Amino acid sequence: MTGSFEERVAATVAAVRPADAAAMAAARQRQARLTKPPGSLGALEDLSVRLAGIAGVCPPPLPEPAALAIFAGDHGVHAAGVTPWPQEVTGQMVANFLAGGAVVNAFARQVGAAVTVVDVGVAGPLPAAPDLRDLRVRPGTGNLLTGPAMSRDEAVQALAAGITVAGELCDGGARILLCGDMGIANTTPSAALVAAFTGTAPGAVTGRGTGVDDATYARKVEVVAAALARHRPDPADPVGVLAAVGGLEHAALAGYLLAAAARRVPVVVDGVIAAAAALAAAALAPAAVDAMVAGHLSVEPGAGVALAHLGLAPVLDLGLRLGEGTGAVLALPVVAAAVRALREVATFDSAGVTEK
Ligand SMILES: O=C(O)c1ccc[n+]([C@@H]2O[C@H](COP(=O)([O-])O)[C@@H](O)[C@H]2O)c1
Ligand SMILES: Cc1cc2nc[nH]c2cc1C
16 A cells, blocks of 8 residues: 555545436436335335445445444543443453454344454554454544544544555455444544534533443533533544544544545444544545445434434434444345345336336
């Protein structure tokens, strides 16, 4: 891979193009001709039209094989007492993903998605594992309550890491990318990012993460508010926002989303971490949203705020708040079904079915 991190991010941003209007018009027309009452597939019809727009062709290709990347990082804001879980759980869960023992591994096996685990900023040492992609930028972020989470250069390096992973997965044959994350405390920077990019009050975007008690929740809202007051992140400067109040996995996911859009490959957003990253990607390249599918609506309130801001309707709403990419993985069969409808269902003309 040639070029500086900055050049690679700039080139990816410049390569993002909006959805193809002609392919979308053709998909809409084809939906109207399929042997079913018009509109009877509800949200799947809009989804199929969007997928045609992303691919630039109607019908779009089947979204297989599918590849999930789980970006893992730690967070200096852990020291502020925003989560009940010890920081070392991030690295321990990375080992669990690599051993195939996490929830997302079970779900990925169910839908046939390949899992790649990427260290972009875990704090502690990780066991050497051939399957672990080591793109660590630094061992955890700084505490966003007392200083920037990272430098601008580190944010750009993490963005480039996500671009690298998306490129490798697409070059390896993936026809759809799925977003995953792991990082104890990362719902706090997620809330800060959503507040910064959407202008929403901290209390409306901060949630209970892994399940914090009332006292911890109140502290979390205060931490998000104090971080925003301290850094005054400017949404017109997305790299500055990521550096001030983001996380390494957020920046990497933003790069991953941008690279998928640049390659015209659909990319499924997971919960609040990926949704916050999607806001950063959209701030860098607004048309990147056209390549995004919202896999599910996380319980975390910032997720709904972010998806509404992006204009994305979630495929599933199951009350999930796990992360790891679980909601994106579960949405995959629905996305594939939307494509199959356009590709495989007969038309009134071809099947000789009488219209009303
Ligand atoms: O995906 C979500 O919306 C989501 C909601 C709540 C928690 N999580 C996961 O839980 C961890 C962060 O939770 P917390 O409470 O430590 O900030 C991190 O590993 C996330 O993947 C993820
Ligand atoms: C056990 C555990 C698993 C997770 N997976 C994603 N975030 C997580 C947080 C915890 C605490």
